[in-house]
Amino acid sequence: MAVVAAGHTQFGPLRRTAKDLFTEAFLQCLDSADRGLDPARVGEAWIGSLGFGGWQLGNLAALLTAHARLPFIPAQRVENACASSGFAFRDAYLAVKAGAVDVAVAGGVEVMNDLTAVRQRYWLGVSGDTEWERLAGLTFPGVYALMARRHMTEFGTTREDLAAVAVKNHQNGARNPKAQFRKEVTAEEVLRSASVADPFTVYDCCGVTDGATCVVLASAAAAKEFTDTPVWVAGSGAATDHLALHDRESLTELAATRRAAAGAFRQAGLSGRDVDVAEVHDCFTIAEILAVEDLGWCAKGEGGKFTASGATGLDGEVAVNASGGLKAKGHPLGATGTGQVYEIFHQLRGTAEGRLRAGAEIGLTHNVGGSGATCAVHVFSR
Amino acid sequence: MAVVAAGHTQFGPLRRTAKDLFTEAFLQCLDSADRGLDPARVGEAWIGSLGFGGWQLGNLAALLTAHARLPFIPAQRVENACASSGFAFRDAYLAVKAGAVDVAVAGGVEVMNDLTAVRQRYWLGVSGDTEWERLAGLTFPGVYALMARRHMTEFGTTREDLAAVAVKNHQNGARNPKAQFRKEVTAEEVLRSASVADPFTVYDCCGVTDGATCVVLASAAAAKEFTDTPVWVAGSGAATDHLALHDRESLTELAATRRAAAGAFRQAGLSGRDVDVAEVHDCFTIAEILAVEDLGWCAKGEGGKFTASGATGLDGEVAVNASGGLKAKGHPLGATGTGQVYEIFHQLRGTAEGRLRAGAEIGLTHNVGGSGATCAVHVFSR
Numbered sequence: 234m235a236v237v238a239a240g241h242t243q244f245g246p247l248r249r250t251a252k253d254l255f256t257e258a259f260l261q262c263l264d265s266a267d268r269g270l271d272p273a274r275v276g277e278a279w280i281g282s283l284g285f286g287g288w289q290l291g292n293l294a295a296l297l298t299a300h301a302r303l304p305f306i307p308a309q310r311v312e313n314a315c316a317s318s319g320f321a322f323r324d325a326y327l328a329v330k331a332g333a334v335d336v337a338v339a340g341g342v343e344v345m346n347d348l349t350a351v352r353q354r355y356w357l358g359v360s361g362d363t364e365w366e367r368l369a370g371l372t373f374p375g376v377y378a379l380m381a382r383r384h385m386t387e388f389g390t391t392r393e394d395l396a397a398v399a400v401k402n403h404q405n406g407a408r409n410p411k412a413q414f415r416k417e418v419t420a421e422e423v424l425r426s427a428s429v430a431d432p433f434t435v436y437d438c439c440g441v442t443d444g445a446t447c448v449v450l451a452s453a454a455a456a457k458e459f460t461d462t463p464v465w466v467a468g469s470g471a472a473t474d475h476l477a478l479h480d481r482e483s484l485t486e487l488a489a490t491r492r493a494a495a496g497a498f499r500q501a502g503l504s505g506r507d508v509d510v511a512e513v514h515d516c517f518t519i520a521e522i523l524a525v526e527d528l529g530w531c532a533k534g535e536g537g538k539f540t541a542s543g544a545t546g547l548d549g550e551v552a553v554n555a556s557g558g559l560k561a562k563g564h565p566l567g568a569t570g571t572g573q574v575y576e577i578f579h580q581l582r583g584t585a586e587g588r589l590r591a592g593a594e595i596g597l598t599h600n601v602g603g604s605g606a607t608c609a610v611h612v613f614s615r
Numbered sequence: 616m617a618v619v620a621a622g623h624t625q626f627g628p629l630r631r632t633a634k635d636l637f638t639e640a641f642l643q644c645l646d647s648a649d650r651g652l653d654p655a656r657v658g659e660a661w662i663g664s665l666g667f668g669g670w671q672l673g674n675l676a677a678l679l680t681a682h683a684r685l686p687f688i689p690a691q692r693v694e695n696a697c698a699s700s701g702f703a704f705r706d707a708y709l710a711v712k713a714g715a716v717d718v719a720v721a722g723g724v725e726v727m728n729d730l731t732a733v734r735q736r737y738w739l740g741v742s743g744d745t746e747w748e749r750l751a752g753l754t755f756p757g758v759y760a761l762m763a764r765r766h767m768t769e770f771g772t773t774r775e776d777l778a779a780v781a782v783k784n785h786q787n788g789a790r791n792p793k794a795q796f797r798k799e800v801t802a803e804e805v806l807r808s809a810s811v812a813d814p815f816t817v818y819d820c821c822g823v824t825d826g827a828t829c830v831v832l833a834s835a836a837a838a839k840e841f842t843d844t845p846v847w848v849a850g851s852g853a854a855t856d857h858l859a860l861h862d863r864e865s866l867t868e869l870a871a872t873r874r875a876a877a878g879a880f881r882q883a884g885l886s887g888r889d890v891d892v893a894e895v896h897d898c899f900t901i902a903e904i905l906a907v908e909d910l911g912w913c914a915k916g917e918g919g920k921f922t923a924s925g926a927t928g929l930d931g932e933v934a935v936n937a938s939g940g941l942k943a944k945g946h947p948l949g950a951t952g953t954g955q956v957y958e959i960f961h962q963l964r965g966t967a968e969g970r971l972r973a974g975a976e977i978g979l980t981h982n983v984g985g986s987g988a989t990c991a992v993h994v995f996s997r
Contacts, residue, residue: 277853284666284694291741292696295855295988299862305874307853308989309702312666313691314674320691324706331712333851359673469715471659471689473677480681492687606677607690 234329235456235463236613238266238449239575244563245413246346247443251290252300254445255280255342258568259301262338262447267460270449272301274458276334278308279324281317281341282567283356297342312567314360315516317341318446319471319570319600319609325450326469326611335455340447341572343565353441360603362477374430374438374517376478376604381432381519383484387534390522392432394537396423398518399436399560401546406557408587413440413563437518442563446572464581464596467503468612470496476606485534487605490527494599494610498529501612505529508551508612509593510580512573514601515558521545524599525553528610552590555580570609573598581615616711617838617845618995620648620831621957626945627795628728629825633672634682636827637662637724640950641683644720644829649842652831654683656840658716660690661706663699663723664949665738679724694949696742697898699723700828701853701952701982701991707832708851708993717837722829723954725947735823742985744859756812756820756899758860758986763814763901765866769916772904774814776919778805780900781818781942783928788939790969795822795945819900824945828954846963846978849885850994852878858988867916869987872909876981876992880911883994887911890933890994891975892962894955896983897940903927906981907935910992934972937962952991955980963997 240261242254263270280294290296294308311321318341325339345353358367361376384390400420406412423436449459456463472492475481482488498504505528513528515521522536530551531539539545545553556562556576559569577596579585596613622643624636645652662676672678676690693703700723707721727735740749743758766772782802788794805818831841838845854874857863864870880886887910895910897903904918912933913921921927927935938944938958941951959978961967978995 289741290745292743292858292985292988294695295985296744296858298855299857304857305855305870307702307705307875307991308855309693309695309706309853311691312694313676320689323689324691324709327706327710327713327715330715331709333709333712359671361674362678363672471691473680473687473690475681475686476674476678488687493689603674603677606674609689 234326234450234452235465236448236574236578237451237456237459237463238262238270239578240265240447241411241572241575242445243411244442244444244565249443251342251344252297254443255297255340256301258340258445258447262449268458270459272303274336275303275306275338276336277306277328278303278338279311279321280308281311281321281570282343283312283314283317313607314602315566316570316600316602316607316609317567322571322574322611323469323471323609326466329450329452335452337450338447339450339571340445341568341570342445343567344443345441345565346443365477365479373604374433377517377519378430378433379478380484384519384522387485390537392424393420394522394541395432395437395518396420397541398515398521399423402515402554402558402560405547405555405588406561409557409562412557412561413442414561433517439516439559439564442565444563444565444568446568446575448571448574448578462582464578465614466611467614468497468501470494471609473607474605476603478604486527487523487601487608489605489608490524490599490601493608494528497610497612503595503612507595508597509595510552510555510577510590511597511599512556512576513553513599515554515560516564521553528599547588547590555585555588555590570600573600577613581613616708616832616834616848618830618848618956618960619833619838619841619845620644620652621960622647622829623793623954623957624827625793626824626826626947631825633724633726634679636825637679637722638683640722640827640829644831650840652841654685656718657685657688657720658718659688659710660685660720661693661703662690663693663703663952664725665694665696665699695989696984697948698952698982698984698989698991699949704953704956704993705851705853705991708848711832711834717834719832720829721832721953722827723950723952724827725949726825727823727947728825747859747861755986756815759899759901760812760815761860762866766901766904769867772919774806775802776923777814777819777900778802779923780897780903781805784897784936784940784942787929787937787970788943791939791944794939794943795824796943815899821898821941821946824947826945826947826950828950828957830953830956830960844964846960847996848993849996850879850883852876853991855989856987858985860986868909869905869983869990871987871990872906872981872983875990876910879992879994885977885994889977890979891977892934892937892959892972893979893981894938894958895935895981897936897942898946903935903940910981929970929972937967937970937972952982955982959995963995
């Protein structure tokens with residue numbers, strides 16, 4: 234099975250509607266298939282969305298597919314916090330694998346900038362634990378800051394190591410025309426910017442983003458209709474974990490990442506060492522450090538030093554977040570998972586202009602919901 | 616593939632939490648498997664929920680599965696309006712069919728009675744069209760009342776025909792210990808009760824309901840571990856339609872029902888005539904009349920007379936809503952789809968005590984989202 238087409242709107246504060254954004258991403262998909270793609274070939278659709286925009290528009294899957302020239306097909310909304318479209322992609326993958334359809338759409342959309350900061354905190358907050366965290370005043374920057382502090386204490390990770398993630402991802406994002414933040418930042422700027430939740434400053438945190446993304450999956454037989462250079466899905470893994478931090482075994486790893494990755498790598502017959510290019514869920518700088526450890530690119534505790542050494546740069550051991558990641562490309566929650574697939578699609582086809590990991594053979598996407606309560610990992614090959 | 620276990624809480628205004636309700640439904644599942652079921656055998660879960668209870672608790676799938684003794688497995692929330700768990704069931708079915716897991720959970724939960732009537736109207740309203748219907752003041756009773764009036768005008772369906780649906784479903788619900796409304800009503804009582812949206816009175820409308828439901832699907836090989844009397848899934852179909860009524864071809868049929876049923880019957884190699892017992896989406900009395908037509912049990916326009924003739928009673932041509940349906944059993948939105956599967960599971964195994972369609976061989980579930988924008992149909996055999 235393969236990804237044969239991909240679409241991705243500009244990310245940022247856009248003042249556009251969910252219908253408009255999703256339709257643009259889907260129409261880009263149609264155009265991106267080398268031999269074109271008739272919407273009538275699509276058998277079913279899964280769309281990730283956390284329901285931002287105050288959830289003003291319901292029955293979203295039917296609404297969006299009809300508007301995007303995909304009327305009448307089975308369609309559903311998947312909501313798994315920030316991993317919504319990572320799981321939508323998994324559903325579409327399973328449907329094609331089951332032979333129920335031979336061409337399926339997975340996508341995602343979020344409109345976040347039409348809400349006040351107060352409402353944003355509420356909608357974001359509910360993706361973490363409510364009973365023990367949110368109602369006590371703990372929001373996501375605080376949750377991840379706790380993980381960062383613990384990582385610093387246990388492993389000697391430094392403030393500068395965290396900043397190295399932001400510097401790298403802004404460097405990459407500056408070269409991505411679809412990124413929300415297209416500017417480089419220095420480590421000094423990261424350290425000196427306004428504090429959000431100690432040890433994080435503004436530059437340790439992803440933005441508040443609108444956008445939509447969409448990809449088309451096809452069976453091996455159907456893929457040939459659309460392109461000679463499909464990107465193969467080699468493995469799909471997913472997992473959950475306890476929602477509240479205090480229920481987890483450790484504050485310095487995301488067990489859901491480890492479990493999801495184990496499943497995806499087992500199916501692919503590969504390991505972390507085989508991956509050339511990866512999009513990982515860097516909602517905060519510490520999240521990327523945890524990810525490079527939990528996905529097997531370095532030992533637990535060494536993610537900070539590994540990043541600071543340049544090993545995750547475009548020409549490093551593994552190119553992590555060549556797109557700019559959630560940090561610089563932006564994080565329109567429900568659209569992030571299939572946005573990661575869009576990037577890997579272009580990386581493995583050699584069309585990620587300006588930010589290409591040259592010669593990449595194996596790619597990976599890593600999409601996390603909440604502070605690690607859900608995770609979907611996919612492995613791709615060209 | 617088969618359903619091997621099923622759980623279903625009491626339906627009604629319960630003053631209980633989503634976590635509590637879903638866990639009860641899942642633990643019932645474990646107990647209902649004839650040879651027991653170790654939660655460790657479950658590979659993945661899909662949970663339908665519209666997000667009532669004001670969506671106070673997010674990351675619902677991870678939260679509920681951990682609380683229900685299903686920690687760490689892949690899990691996701693499916694939101695497709697009132698068809699959420701019908702689609703969750705389809706996802707679980709596709710995953711087992713794909714061979715990704717051999718035992719999967721599909722379930723649903725809704726807590727509606729902790730909201731004020733004003734908030735209920737908002738949350739329910741968004742499942743219909745917002746831009747052309749809800750913001751103009753049209754809520755669901757009004758939407759379905761438009762369909763009913765049109766059906767009466769085109770086909771001579773009478774107010775008494777509509778009432779016949781309520782009378783039958785309350786008769787059945789009175790025999791279902793889990794139903795919200797366990798009392799019979801006469802046609803006179805239906806006609807004389809308070810008007811909601813002409814031609815509907817209170818008894819034409821389903822209730823506001825809390826509850827959870829859950830079923831376990833297993834591959835043919837795995838099913839033998841749990842029971843000698845599995846209920847086989849013979850076909851799965853799903854479809855969407857335009858959300859706003861004015862965009863549809865007709866006000867007197869749900870095209871999504873026809874499309875979804877065609878898919879499910881094709882896969883099963885069966886037709887509507889083969890069905891002995893069916894749970895259909897009777898959120899309003901007219902909805903059941905449309906369903907019996909669109910599912911192929913009588914010609915378009917004859918659903919009212921067909922119902923009034925007793926053809927859909929427990930001993931009629933096809934027993935429709937033996938559980939009491941949404942009308943009398945209750946309609947906890949996200950829990951309805953797998954609640955329908957629970958009923959068919961017991962009907963085909965002969966364990967639907969007090970409301971059994973004797974000797975039923977083929978069963979069907981029909982779950983609709985919004986006023987027909989989404990639909991999932993499943994066909995079962997024993």
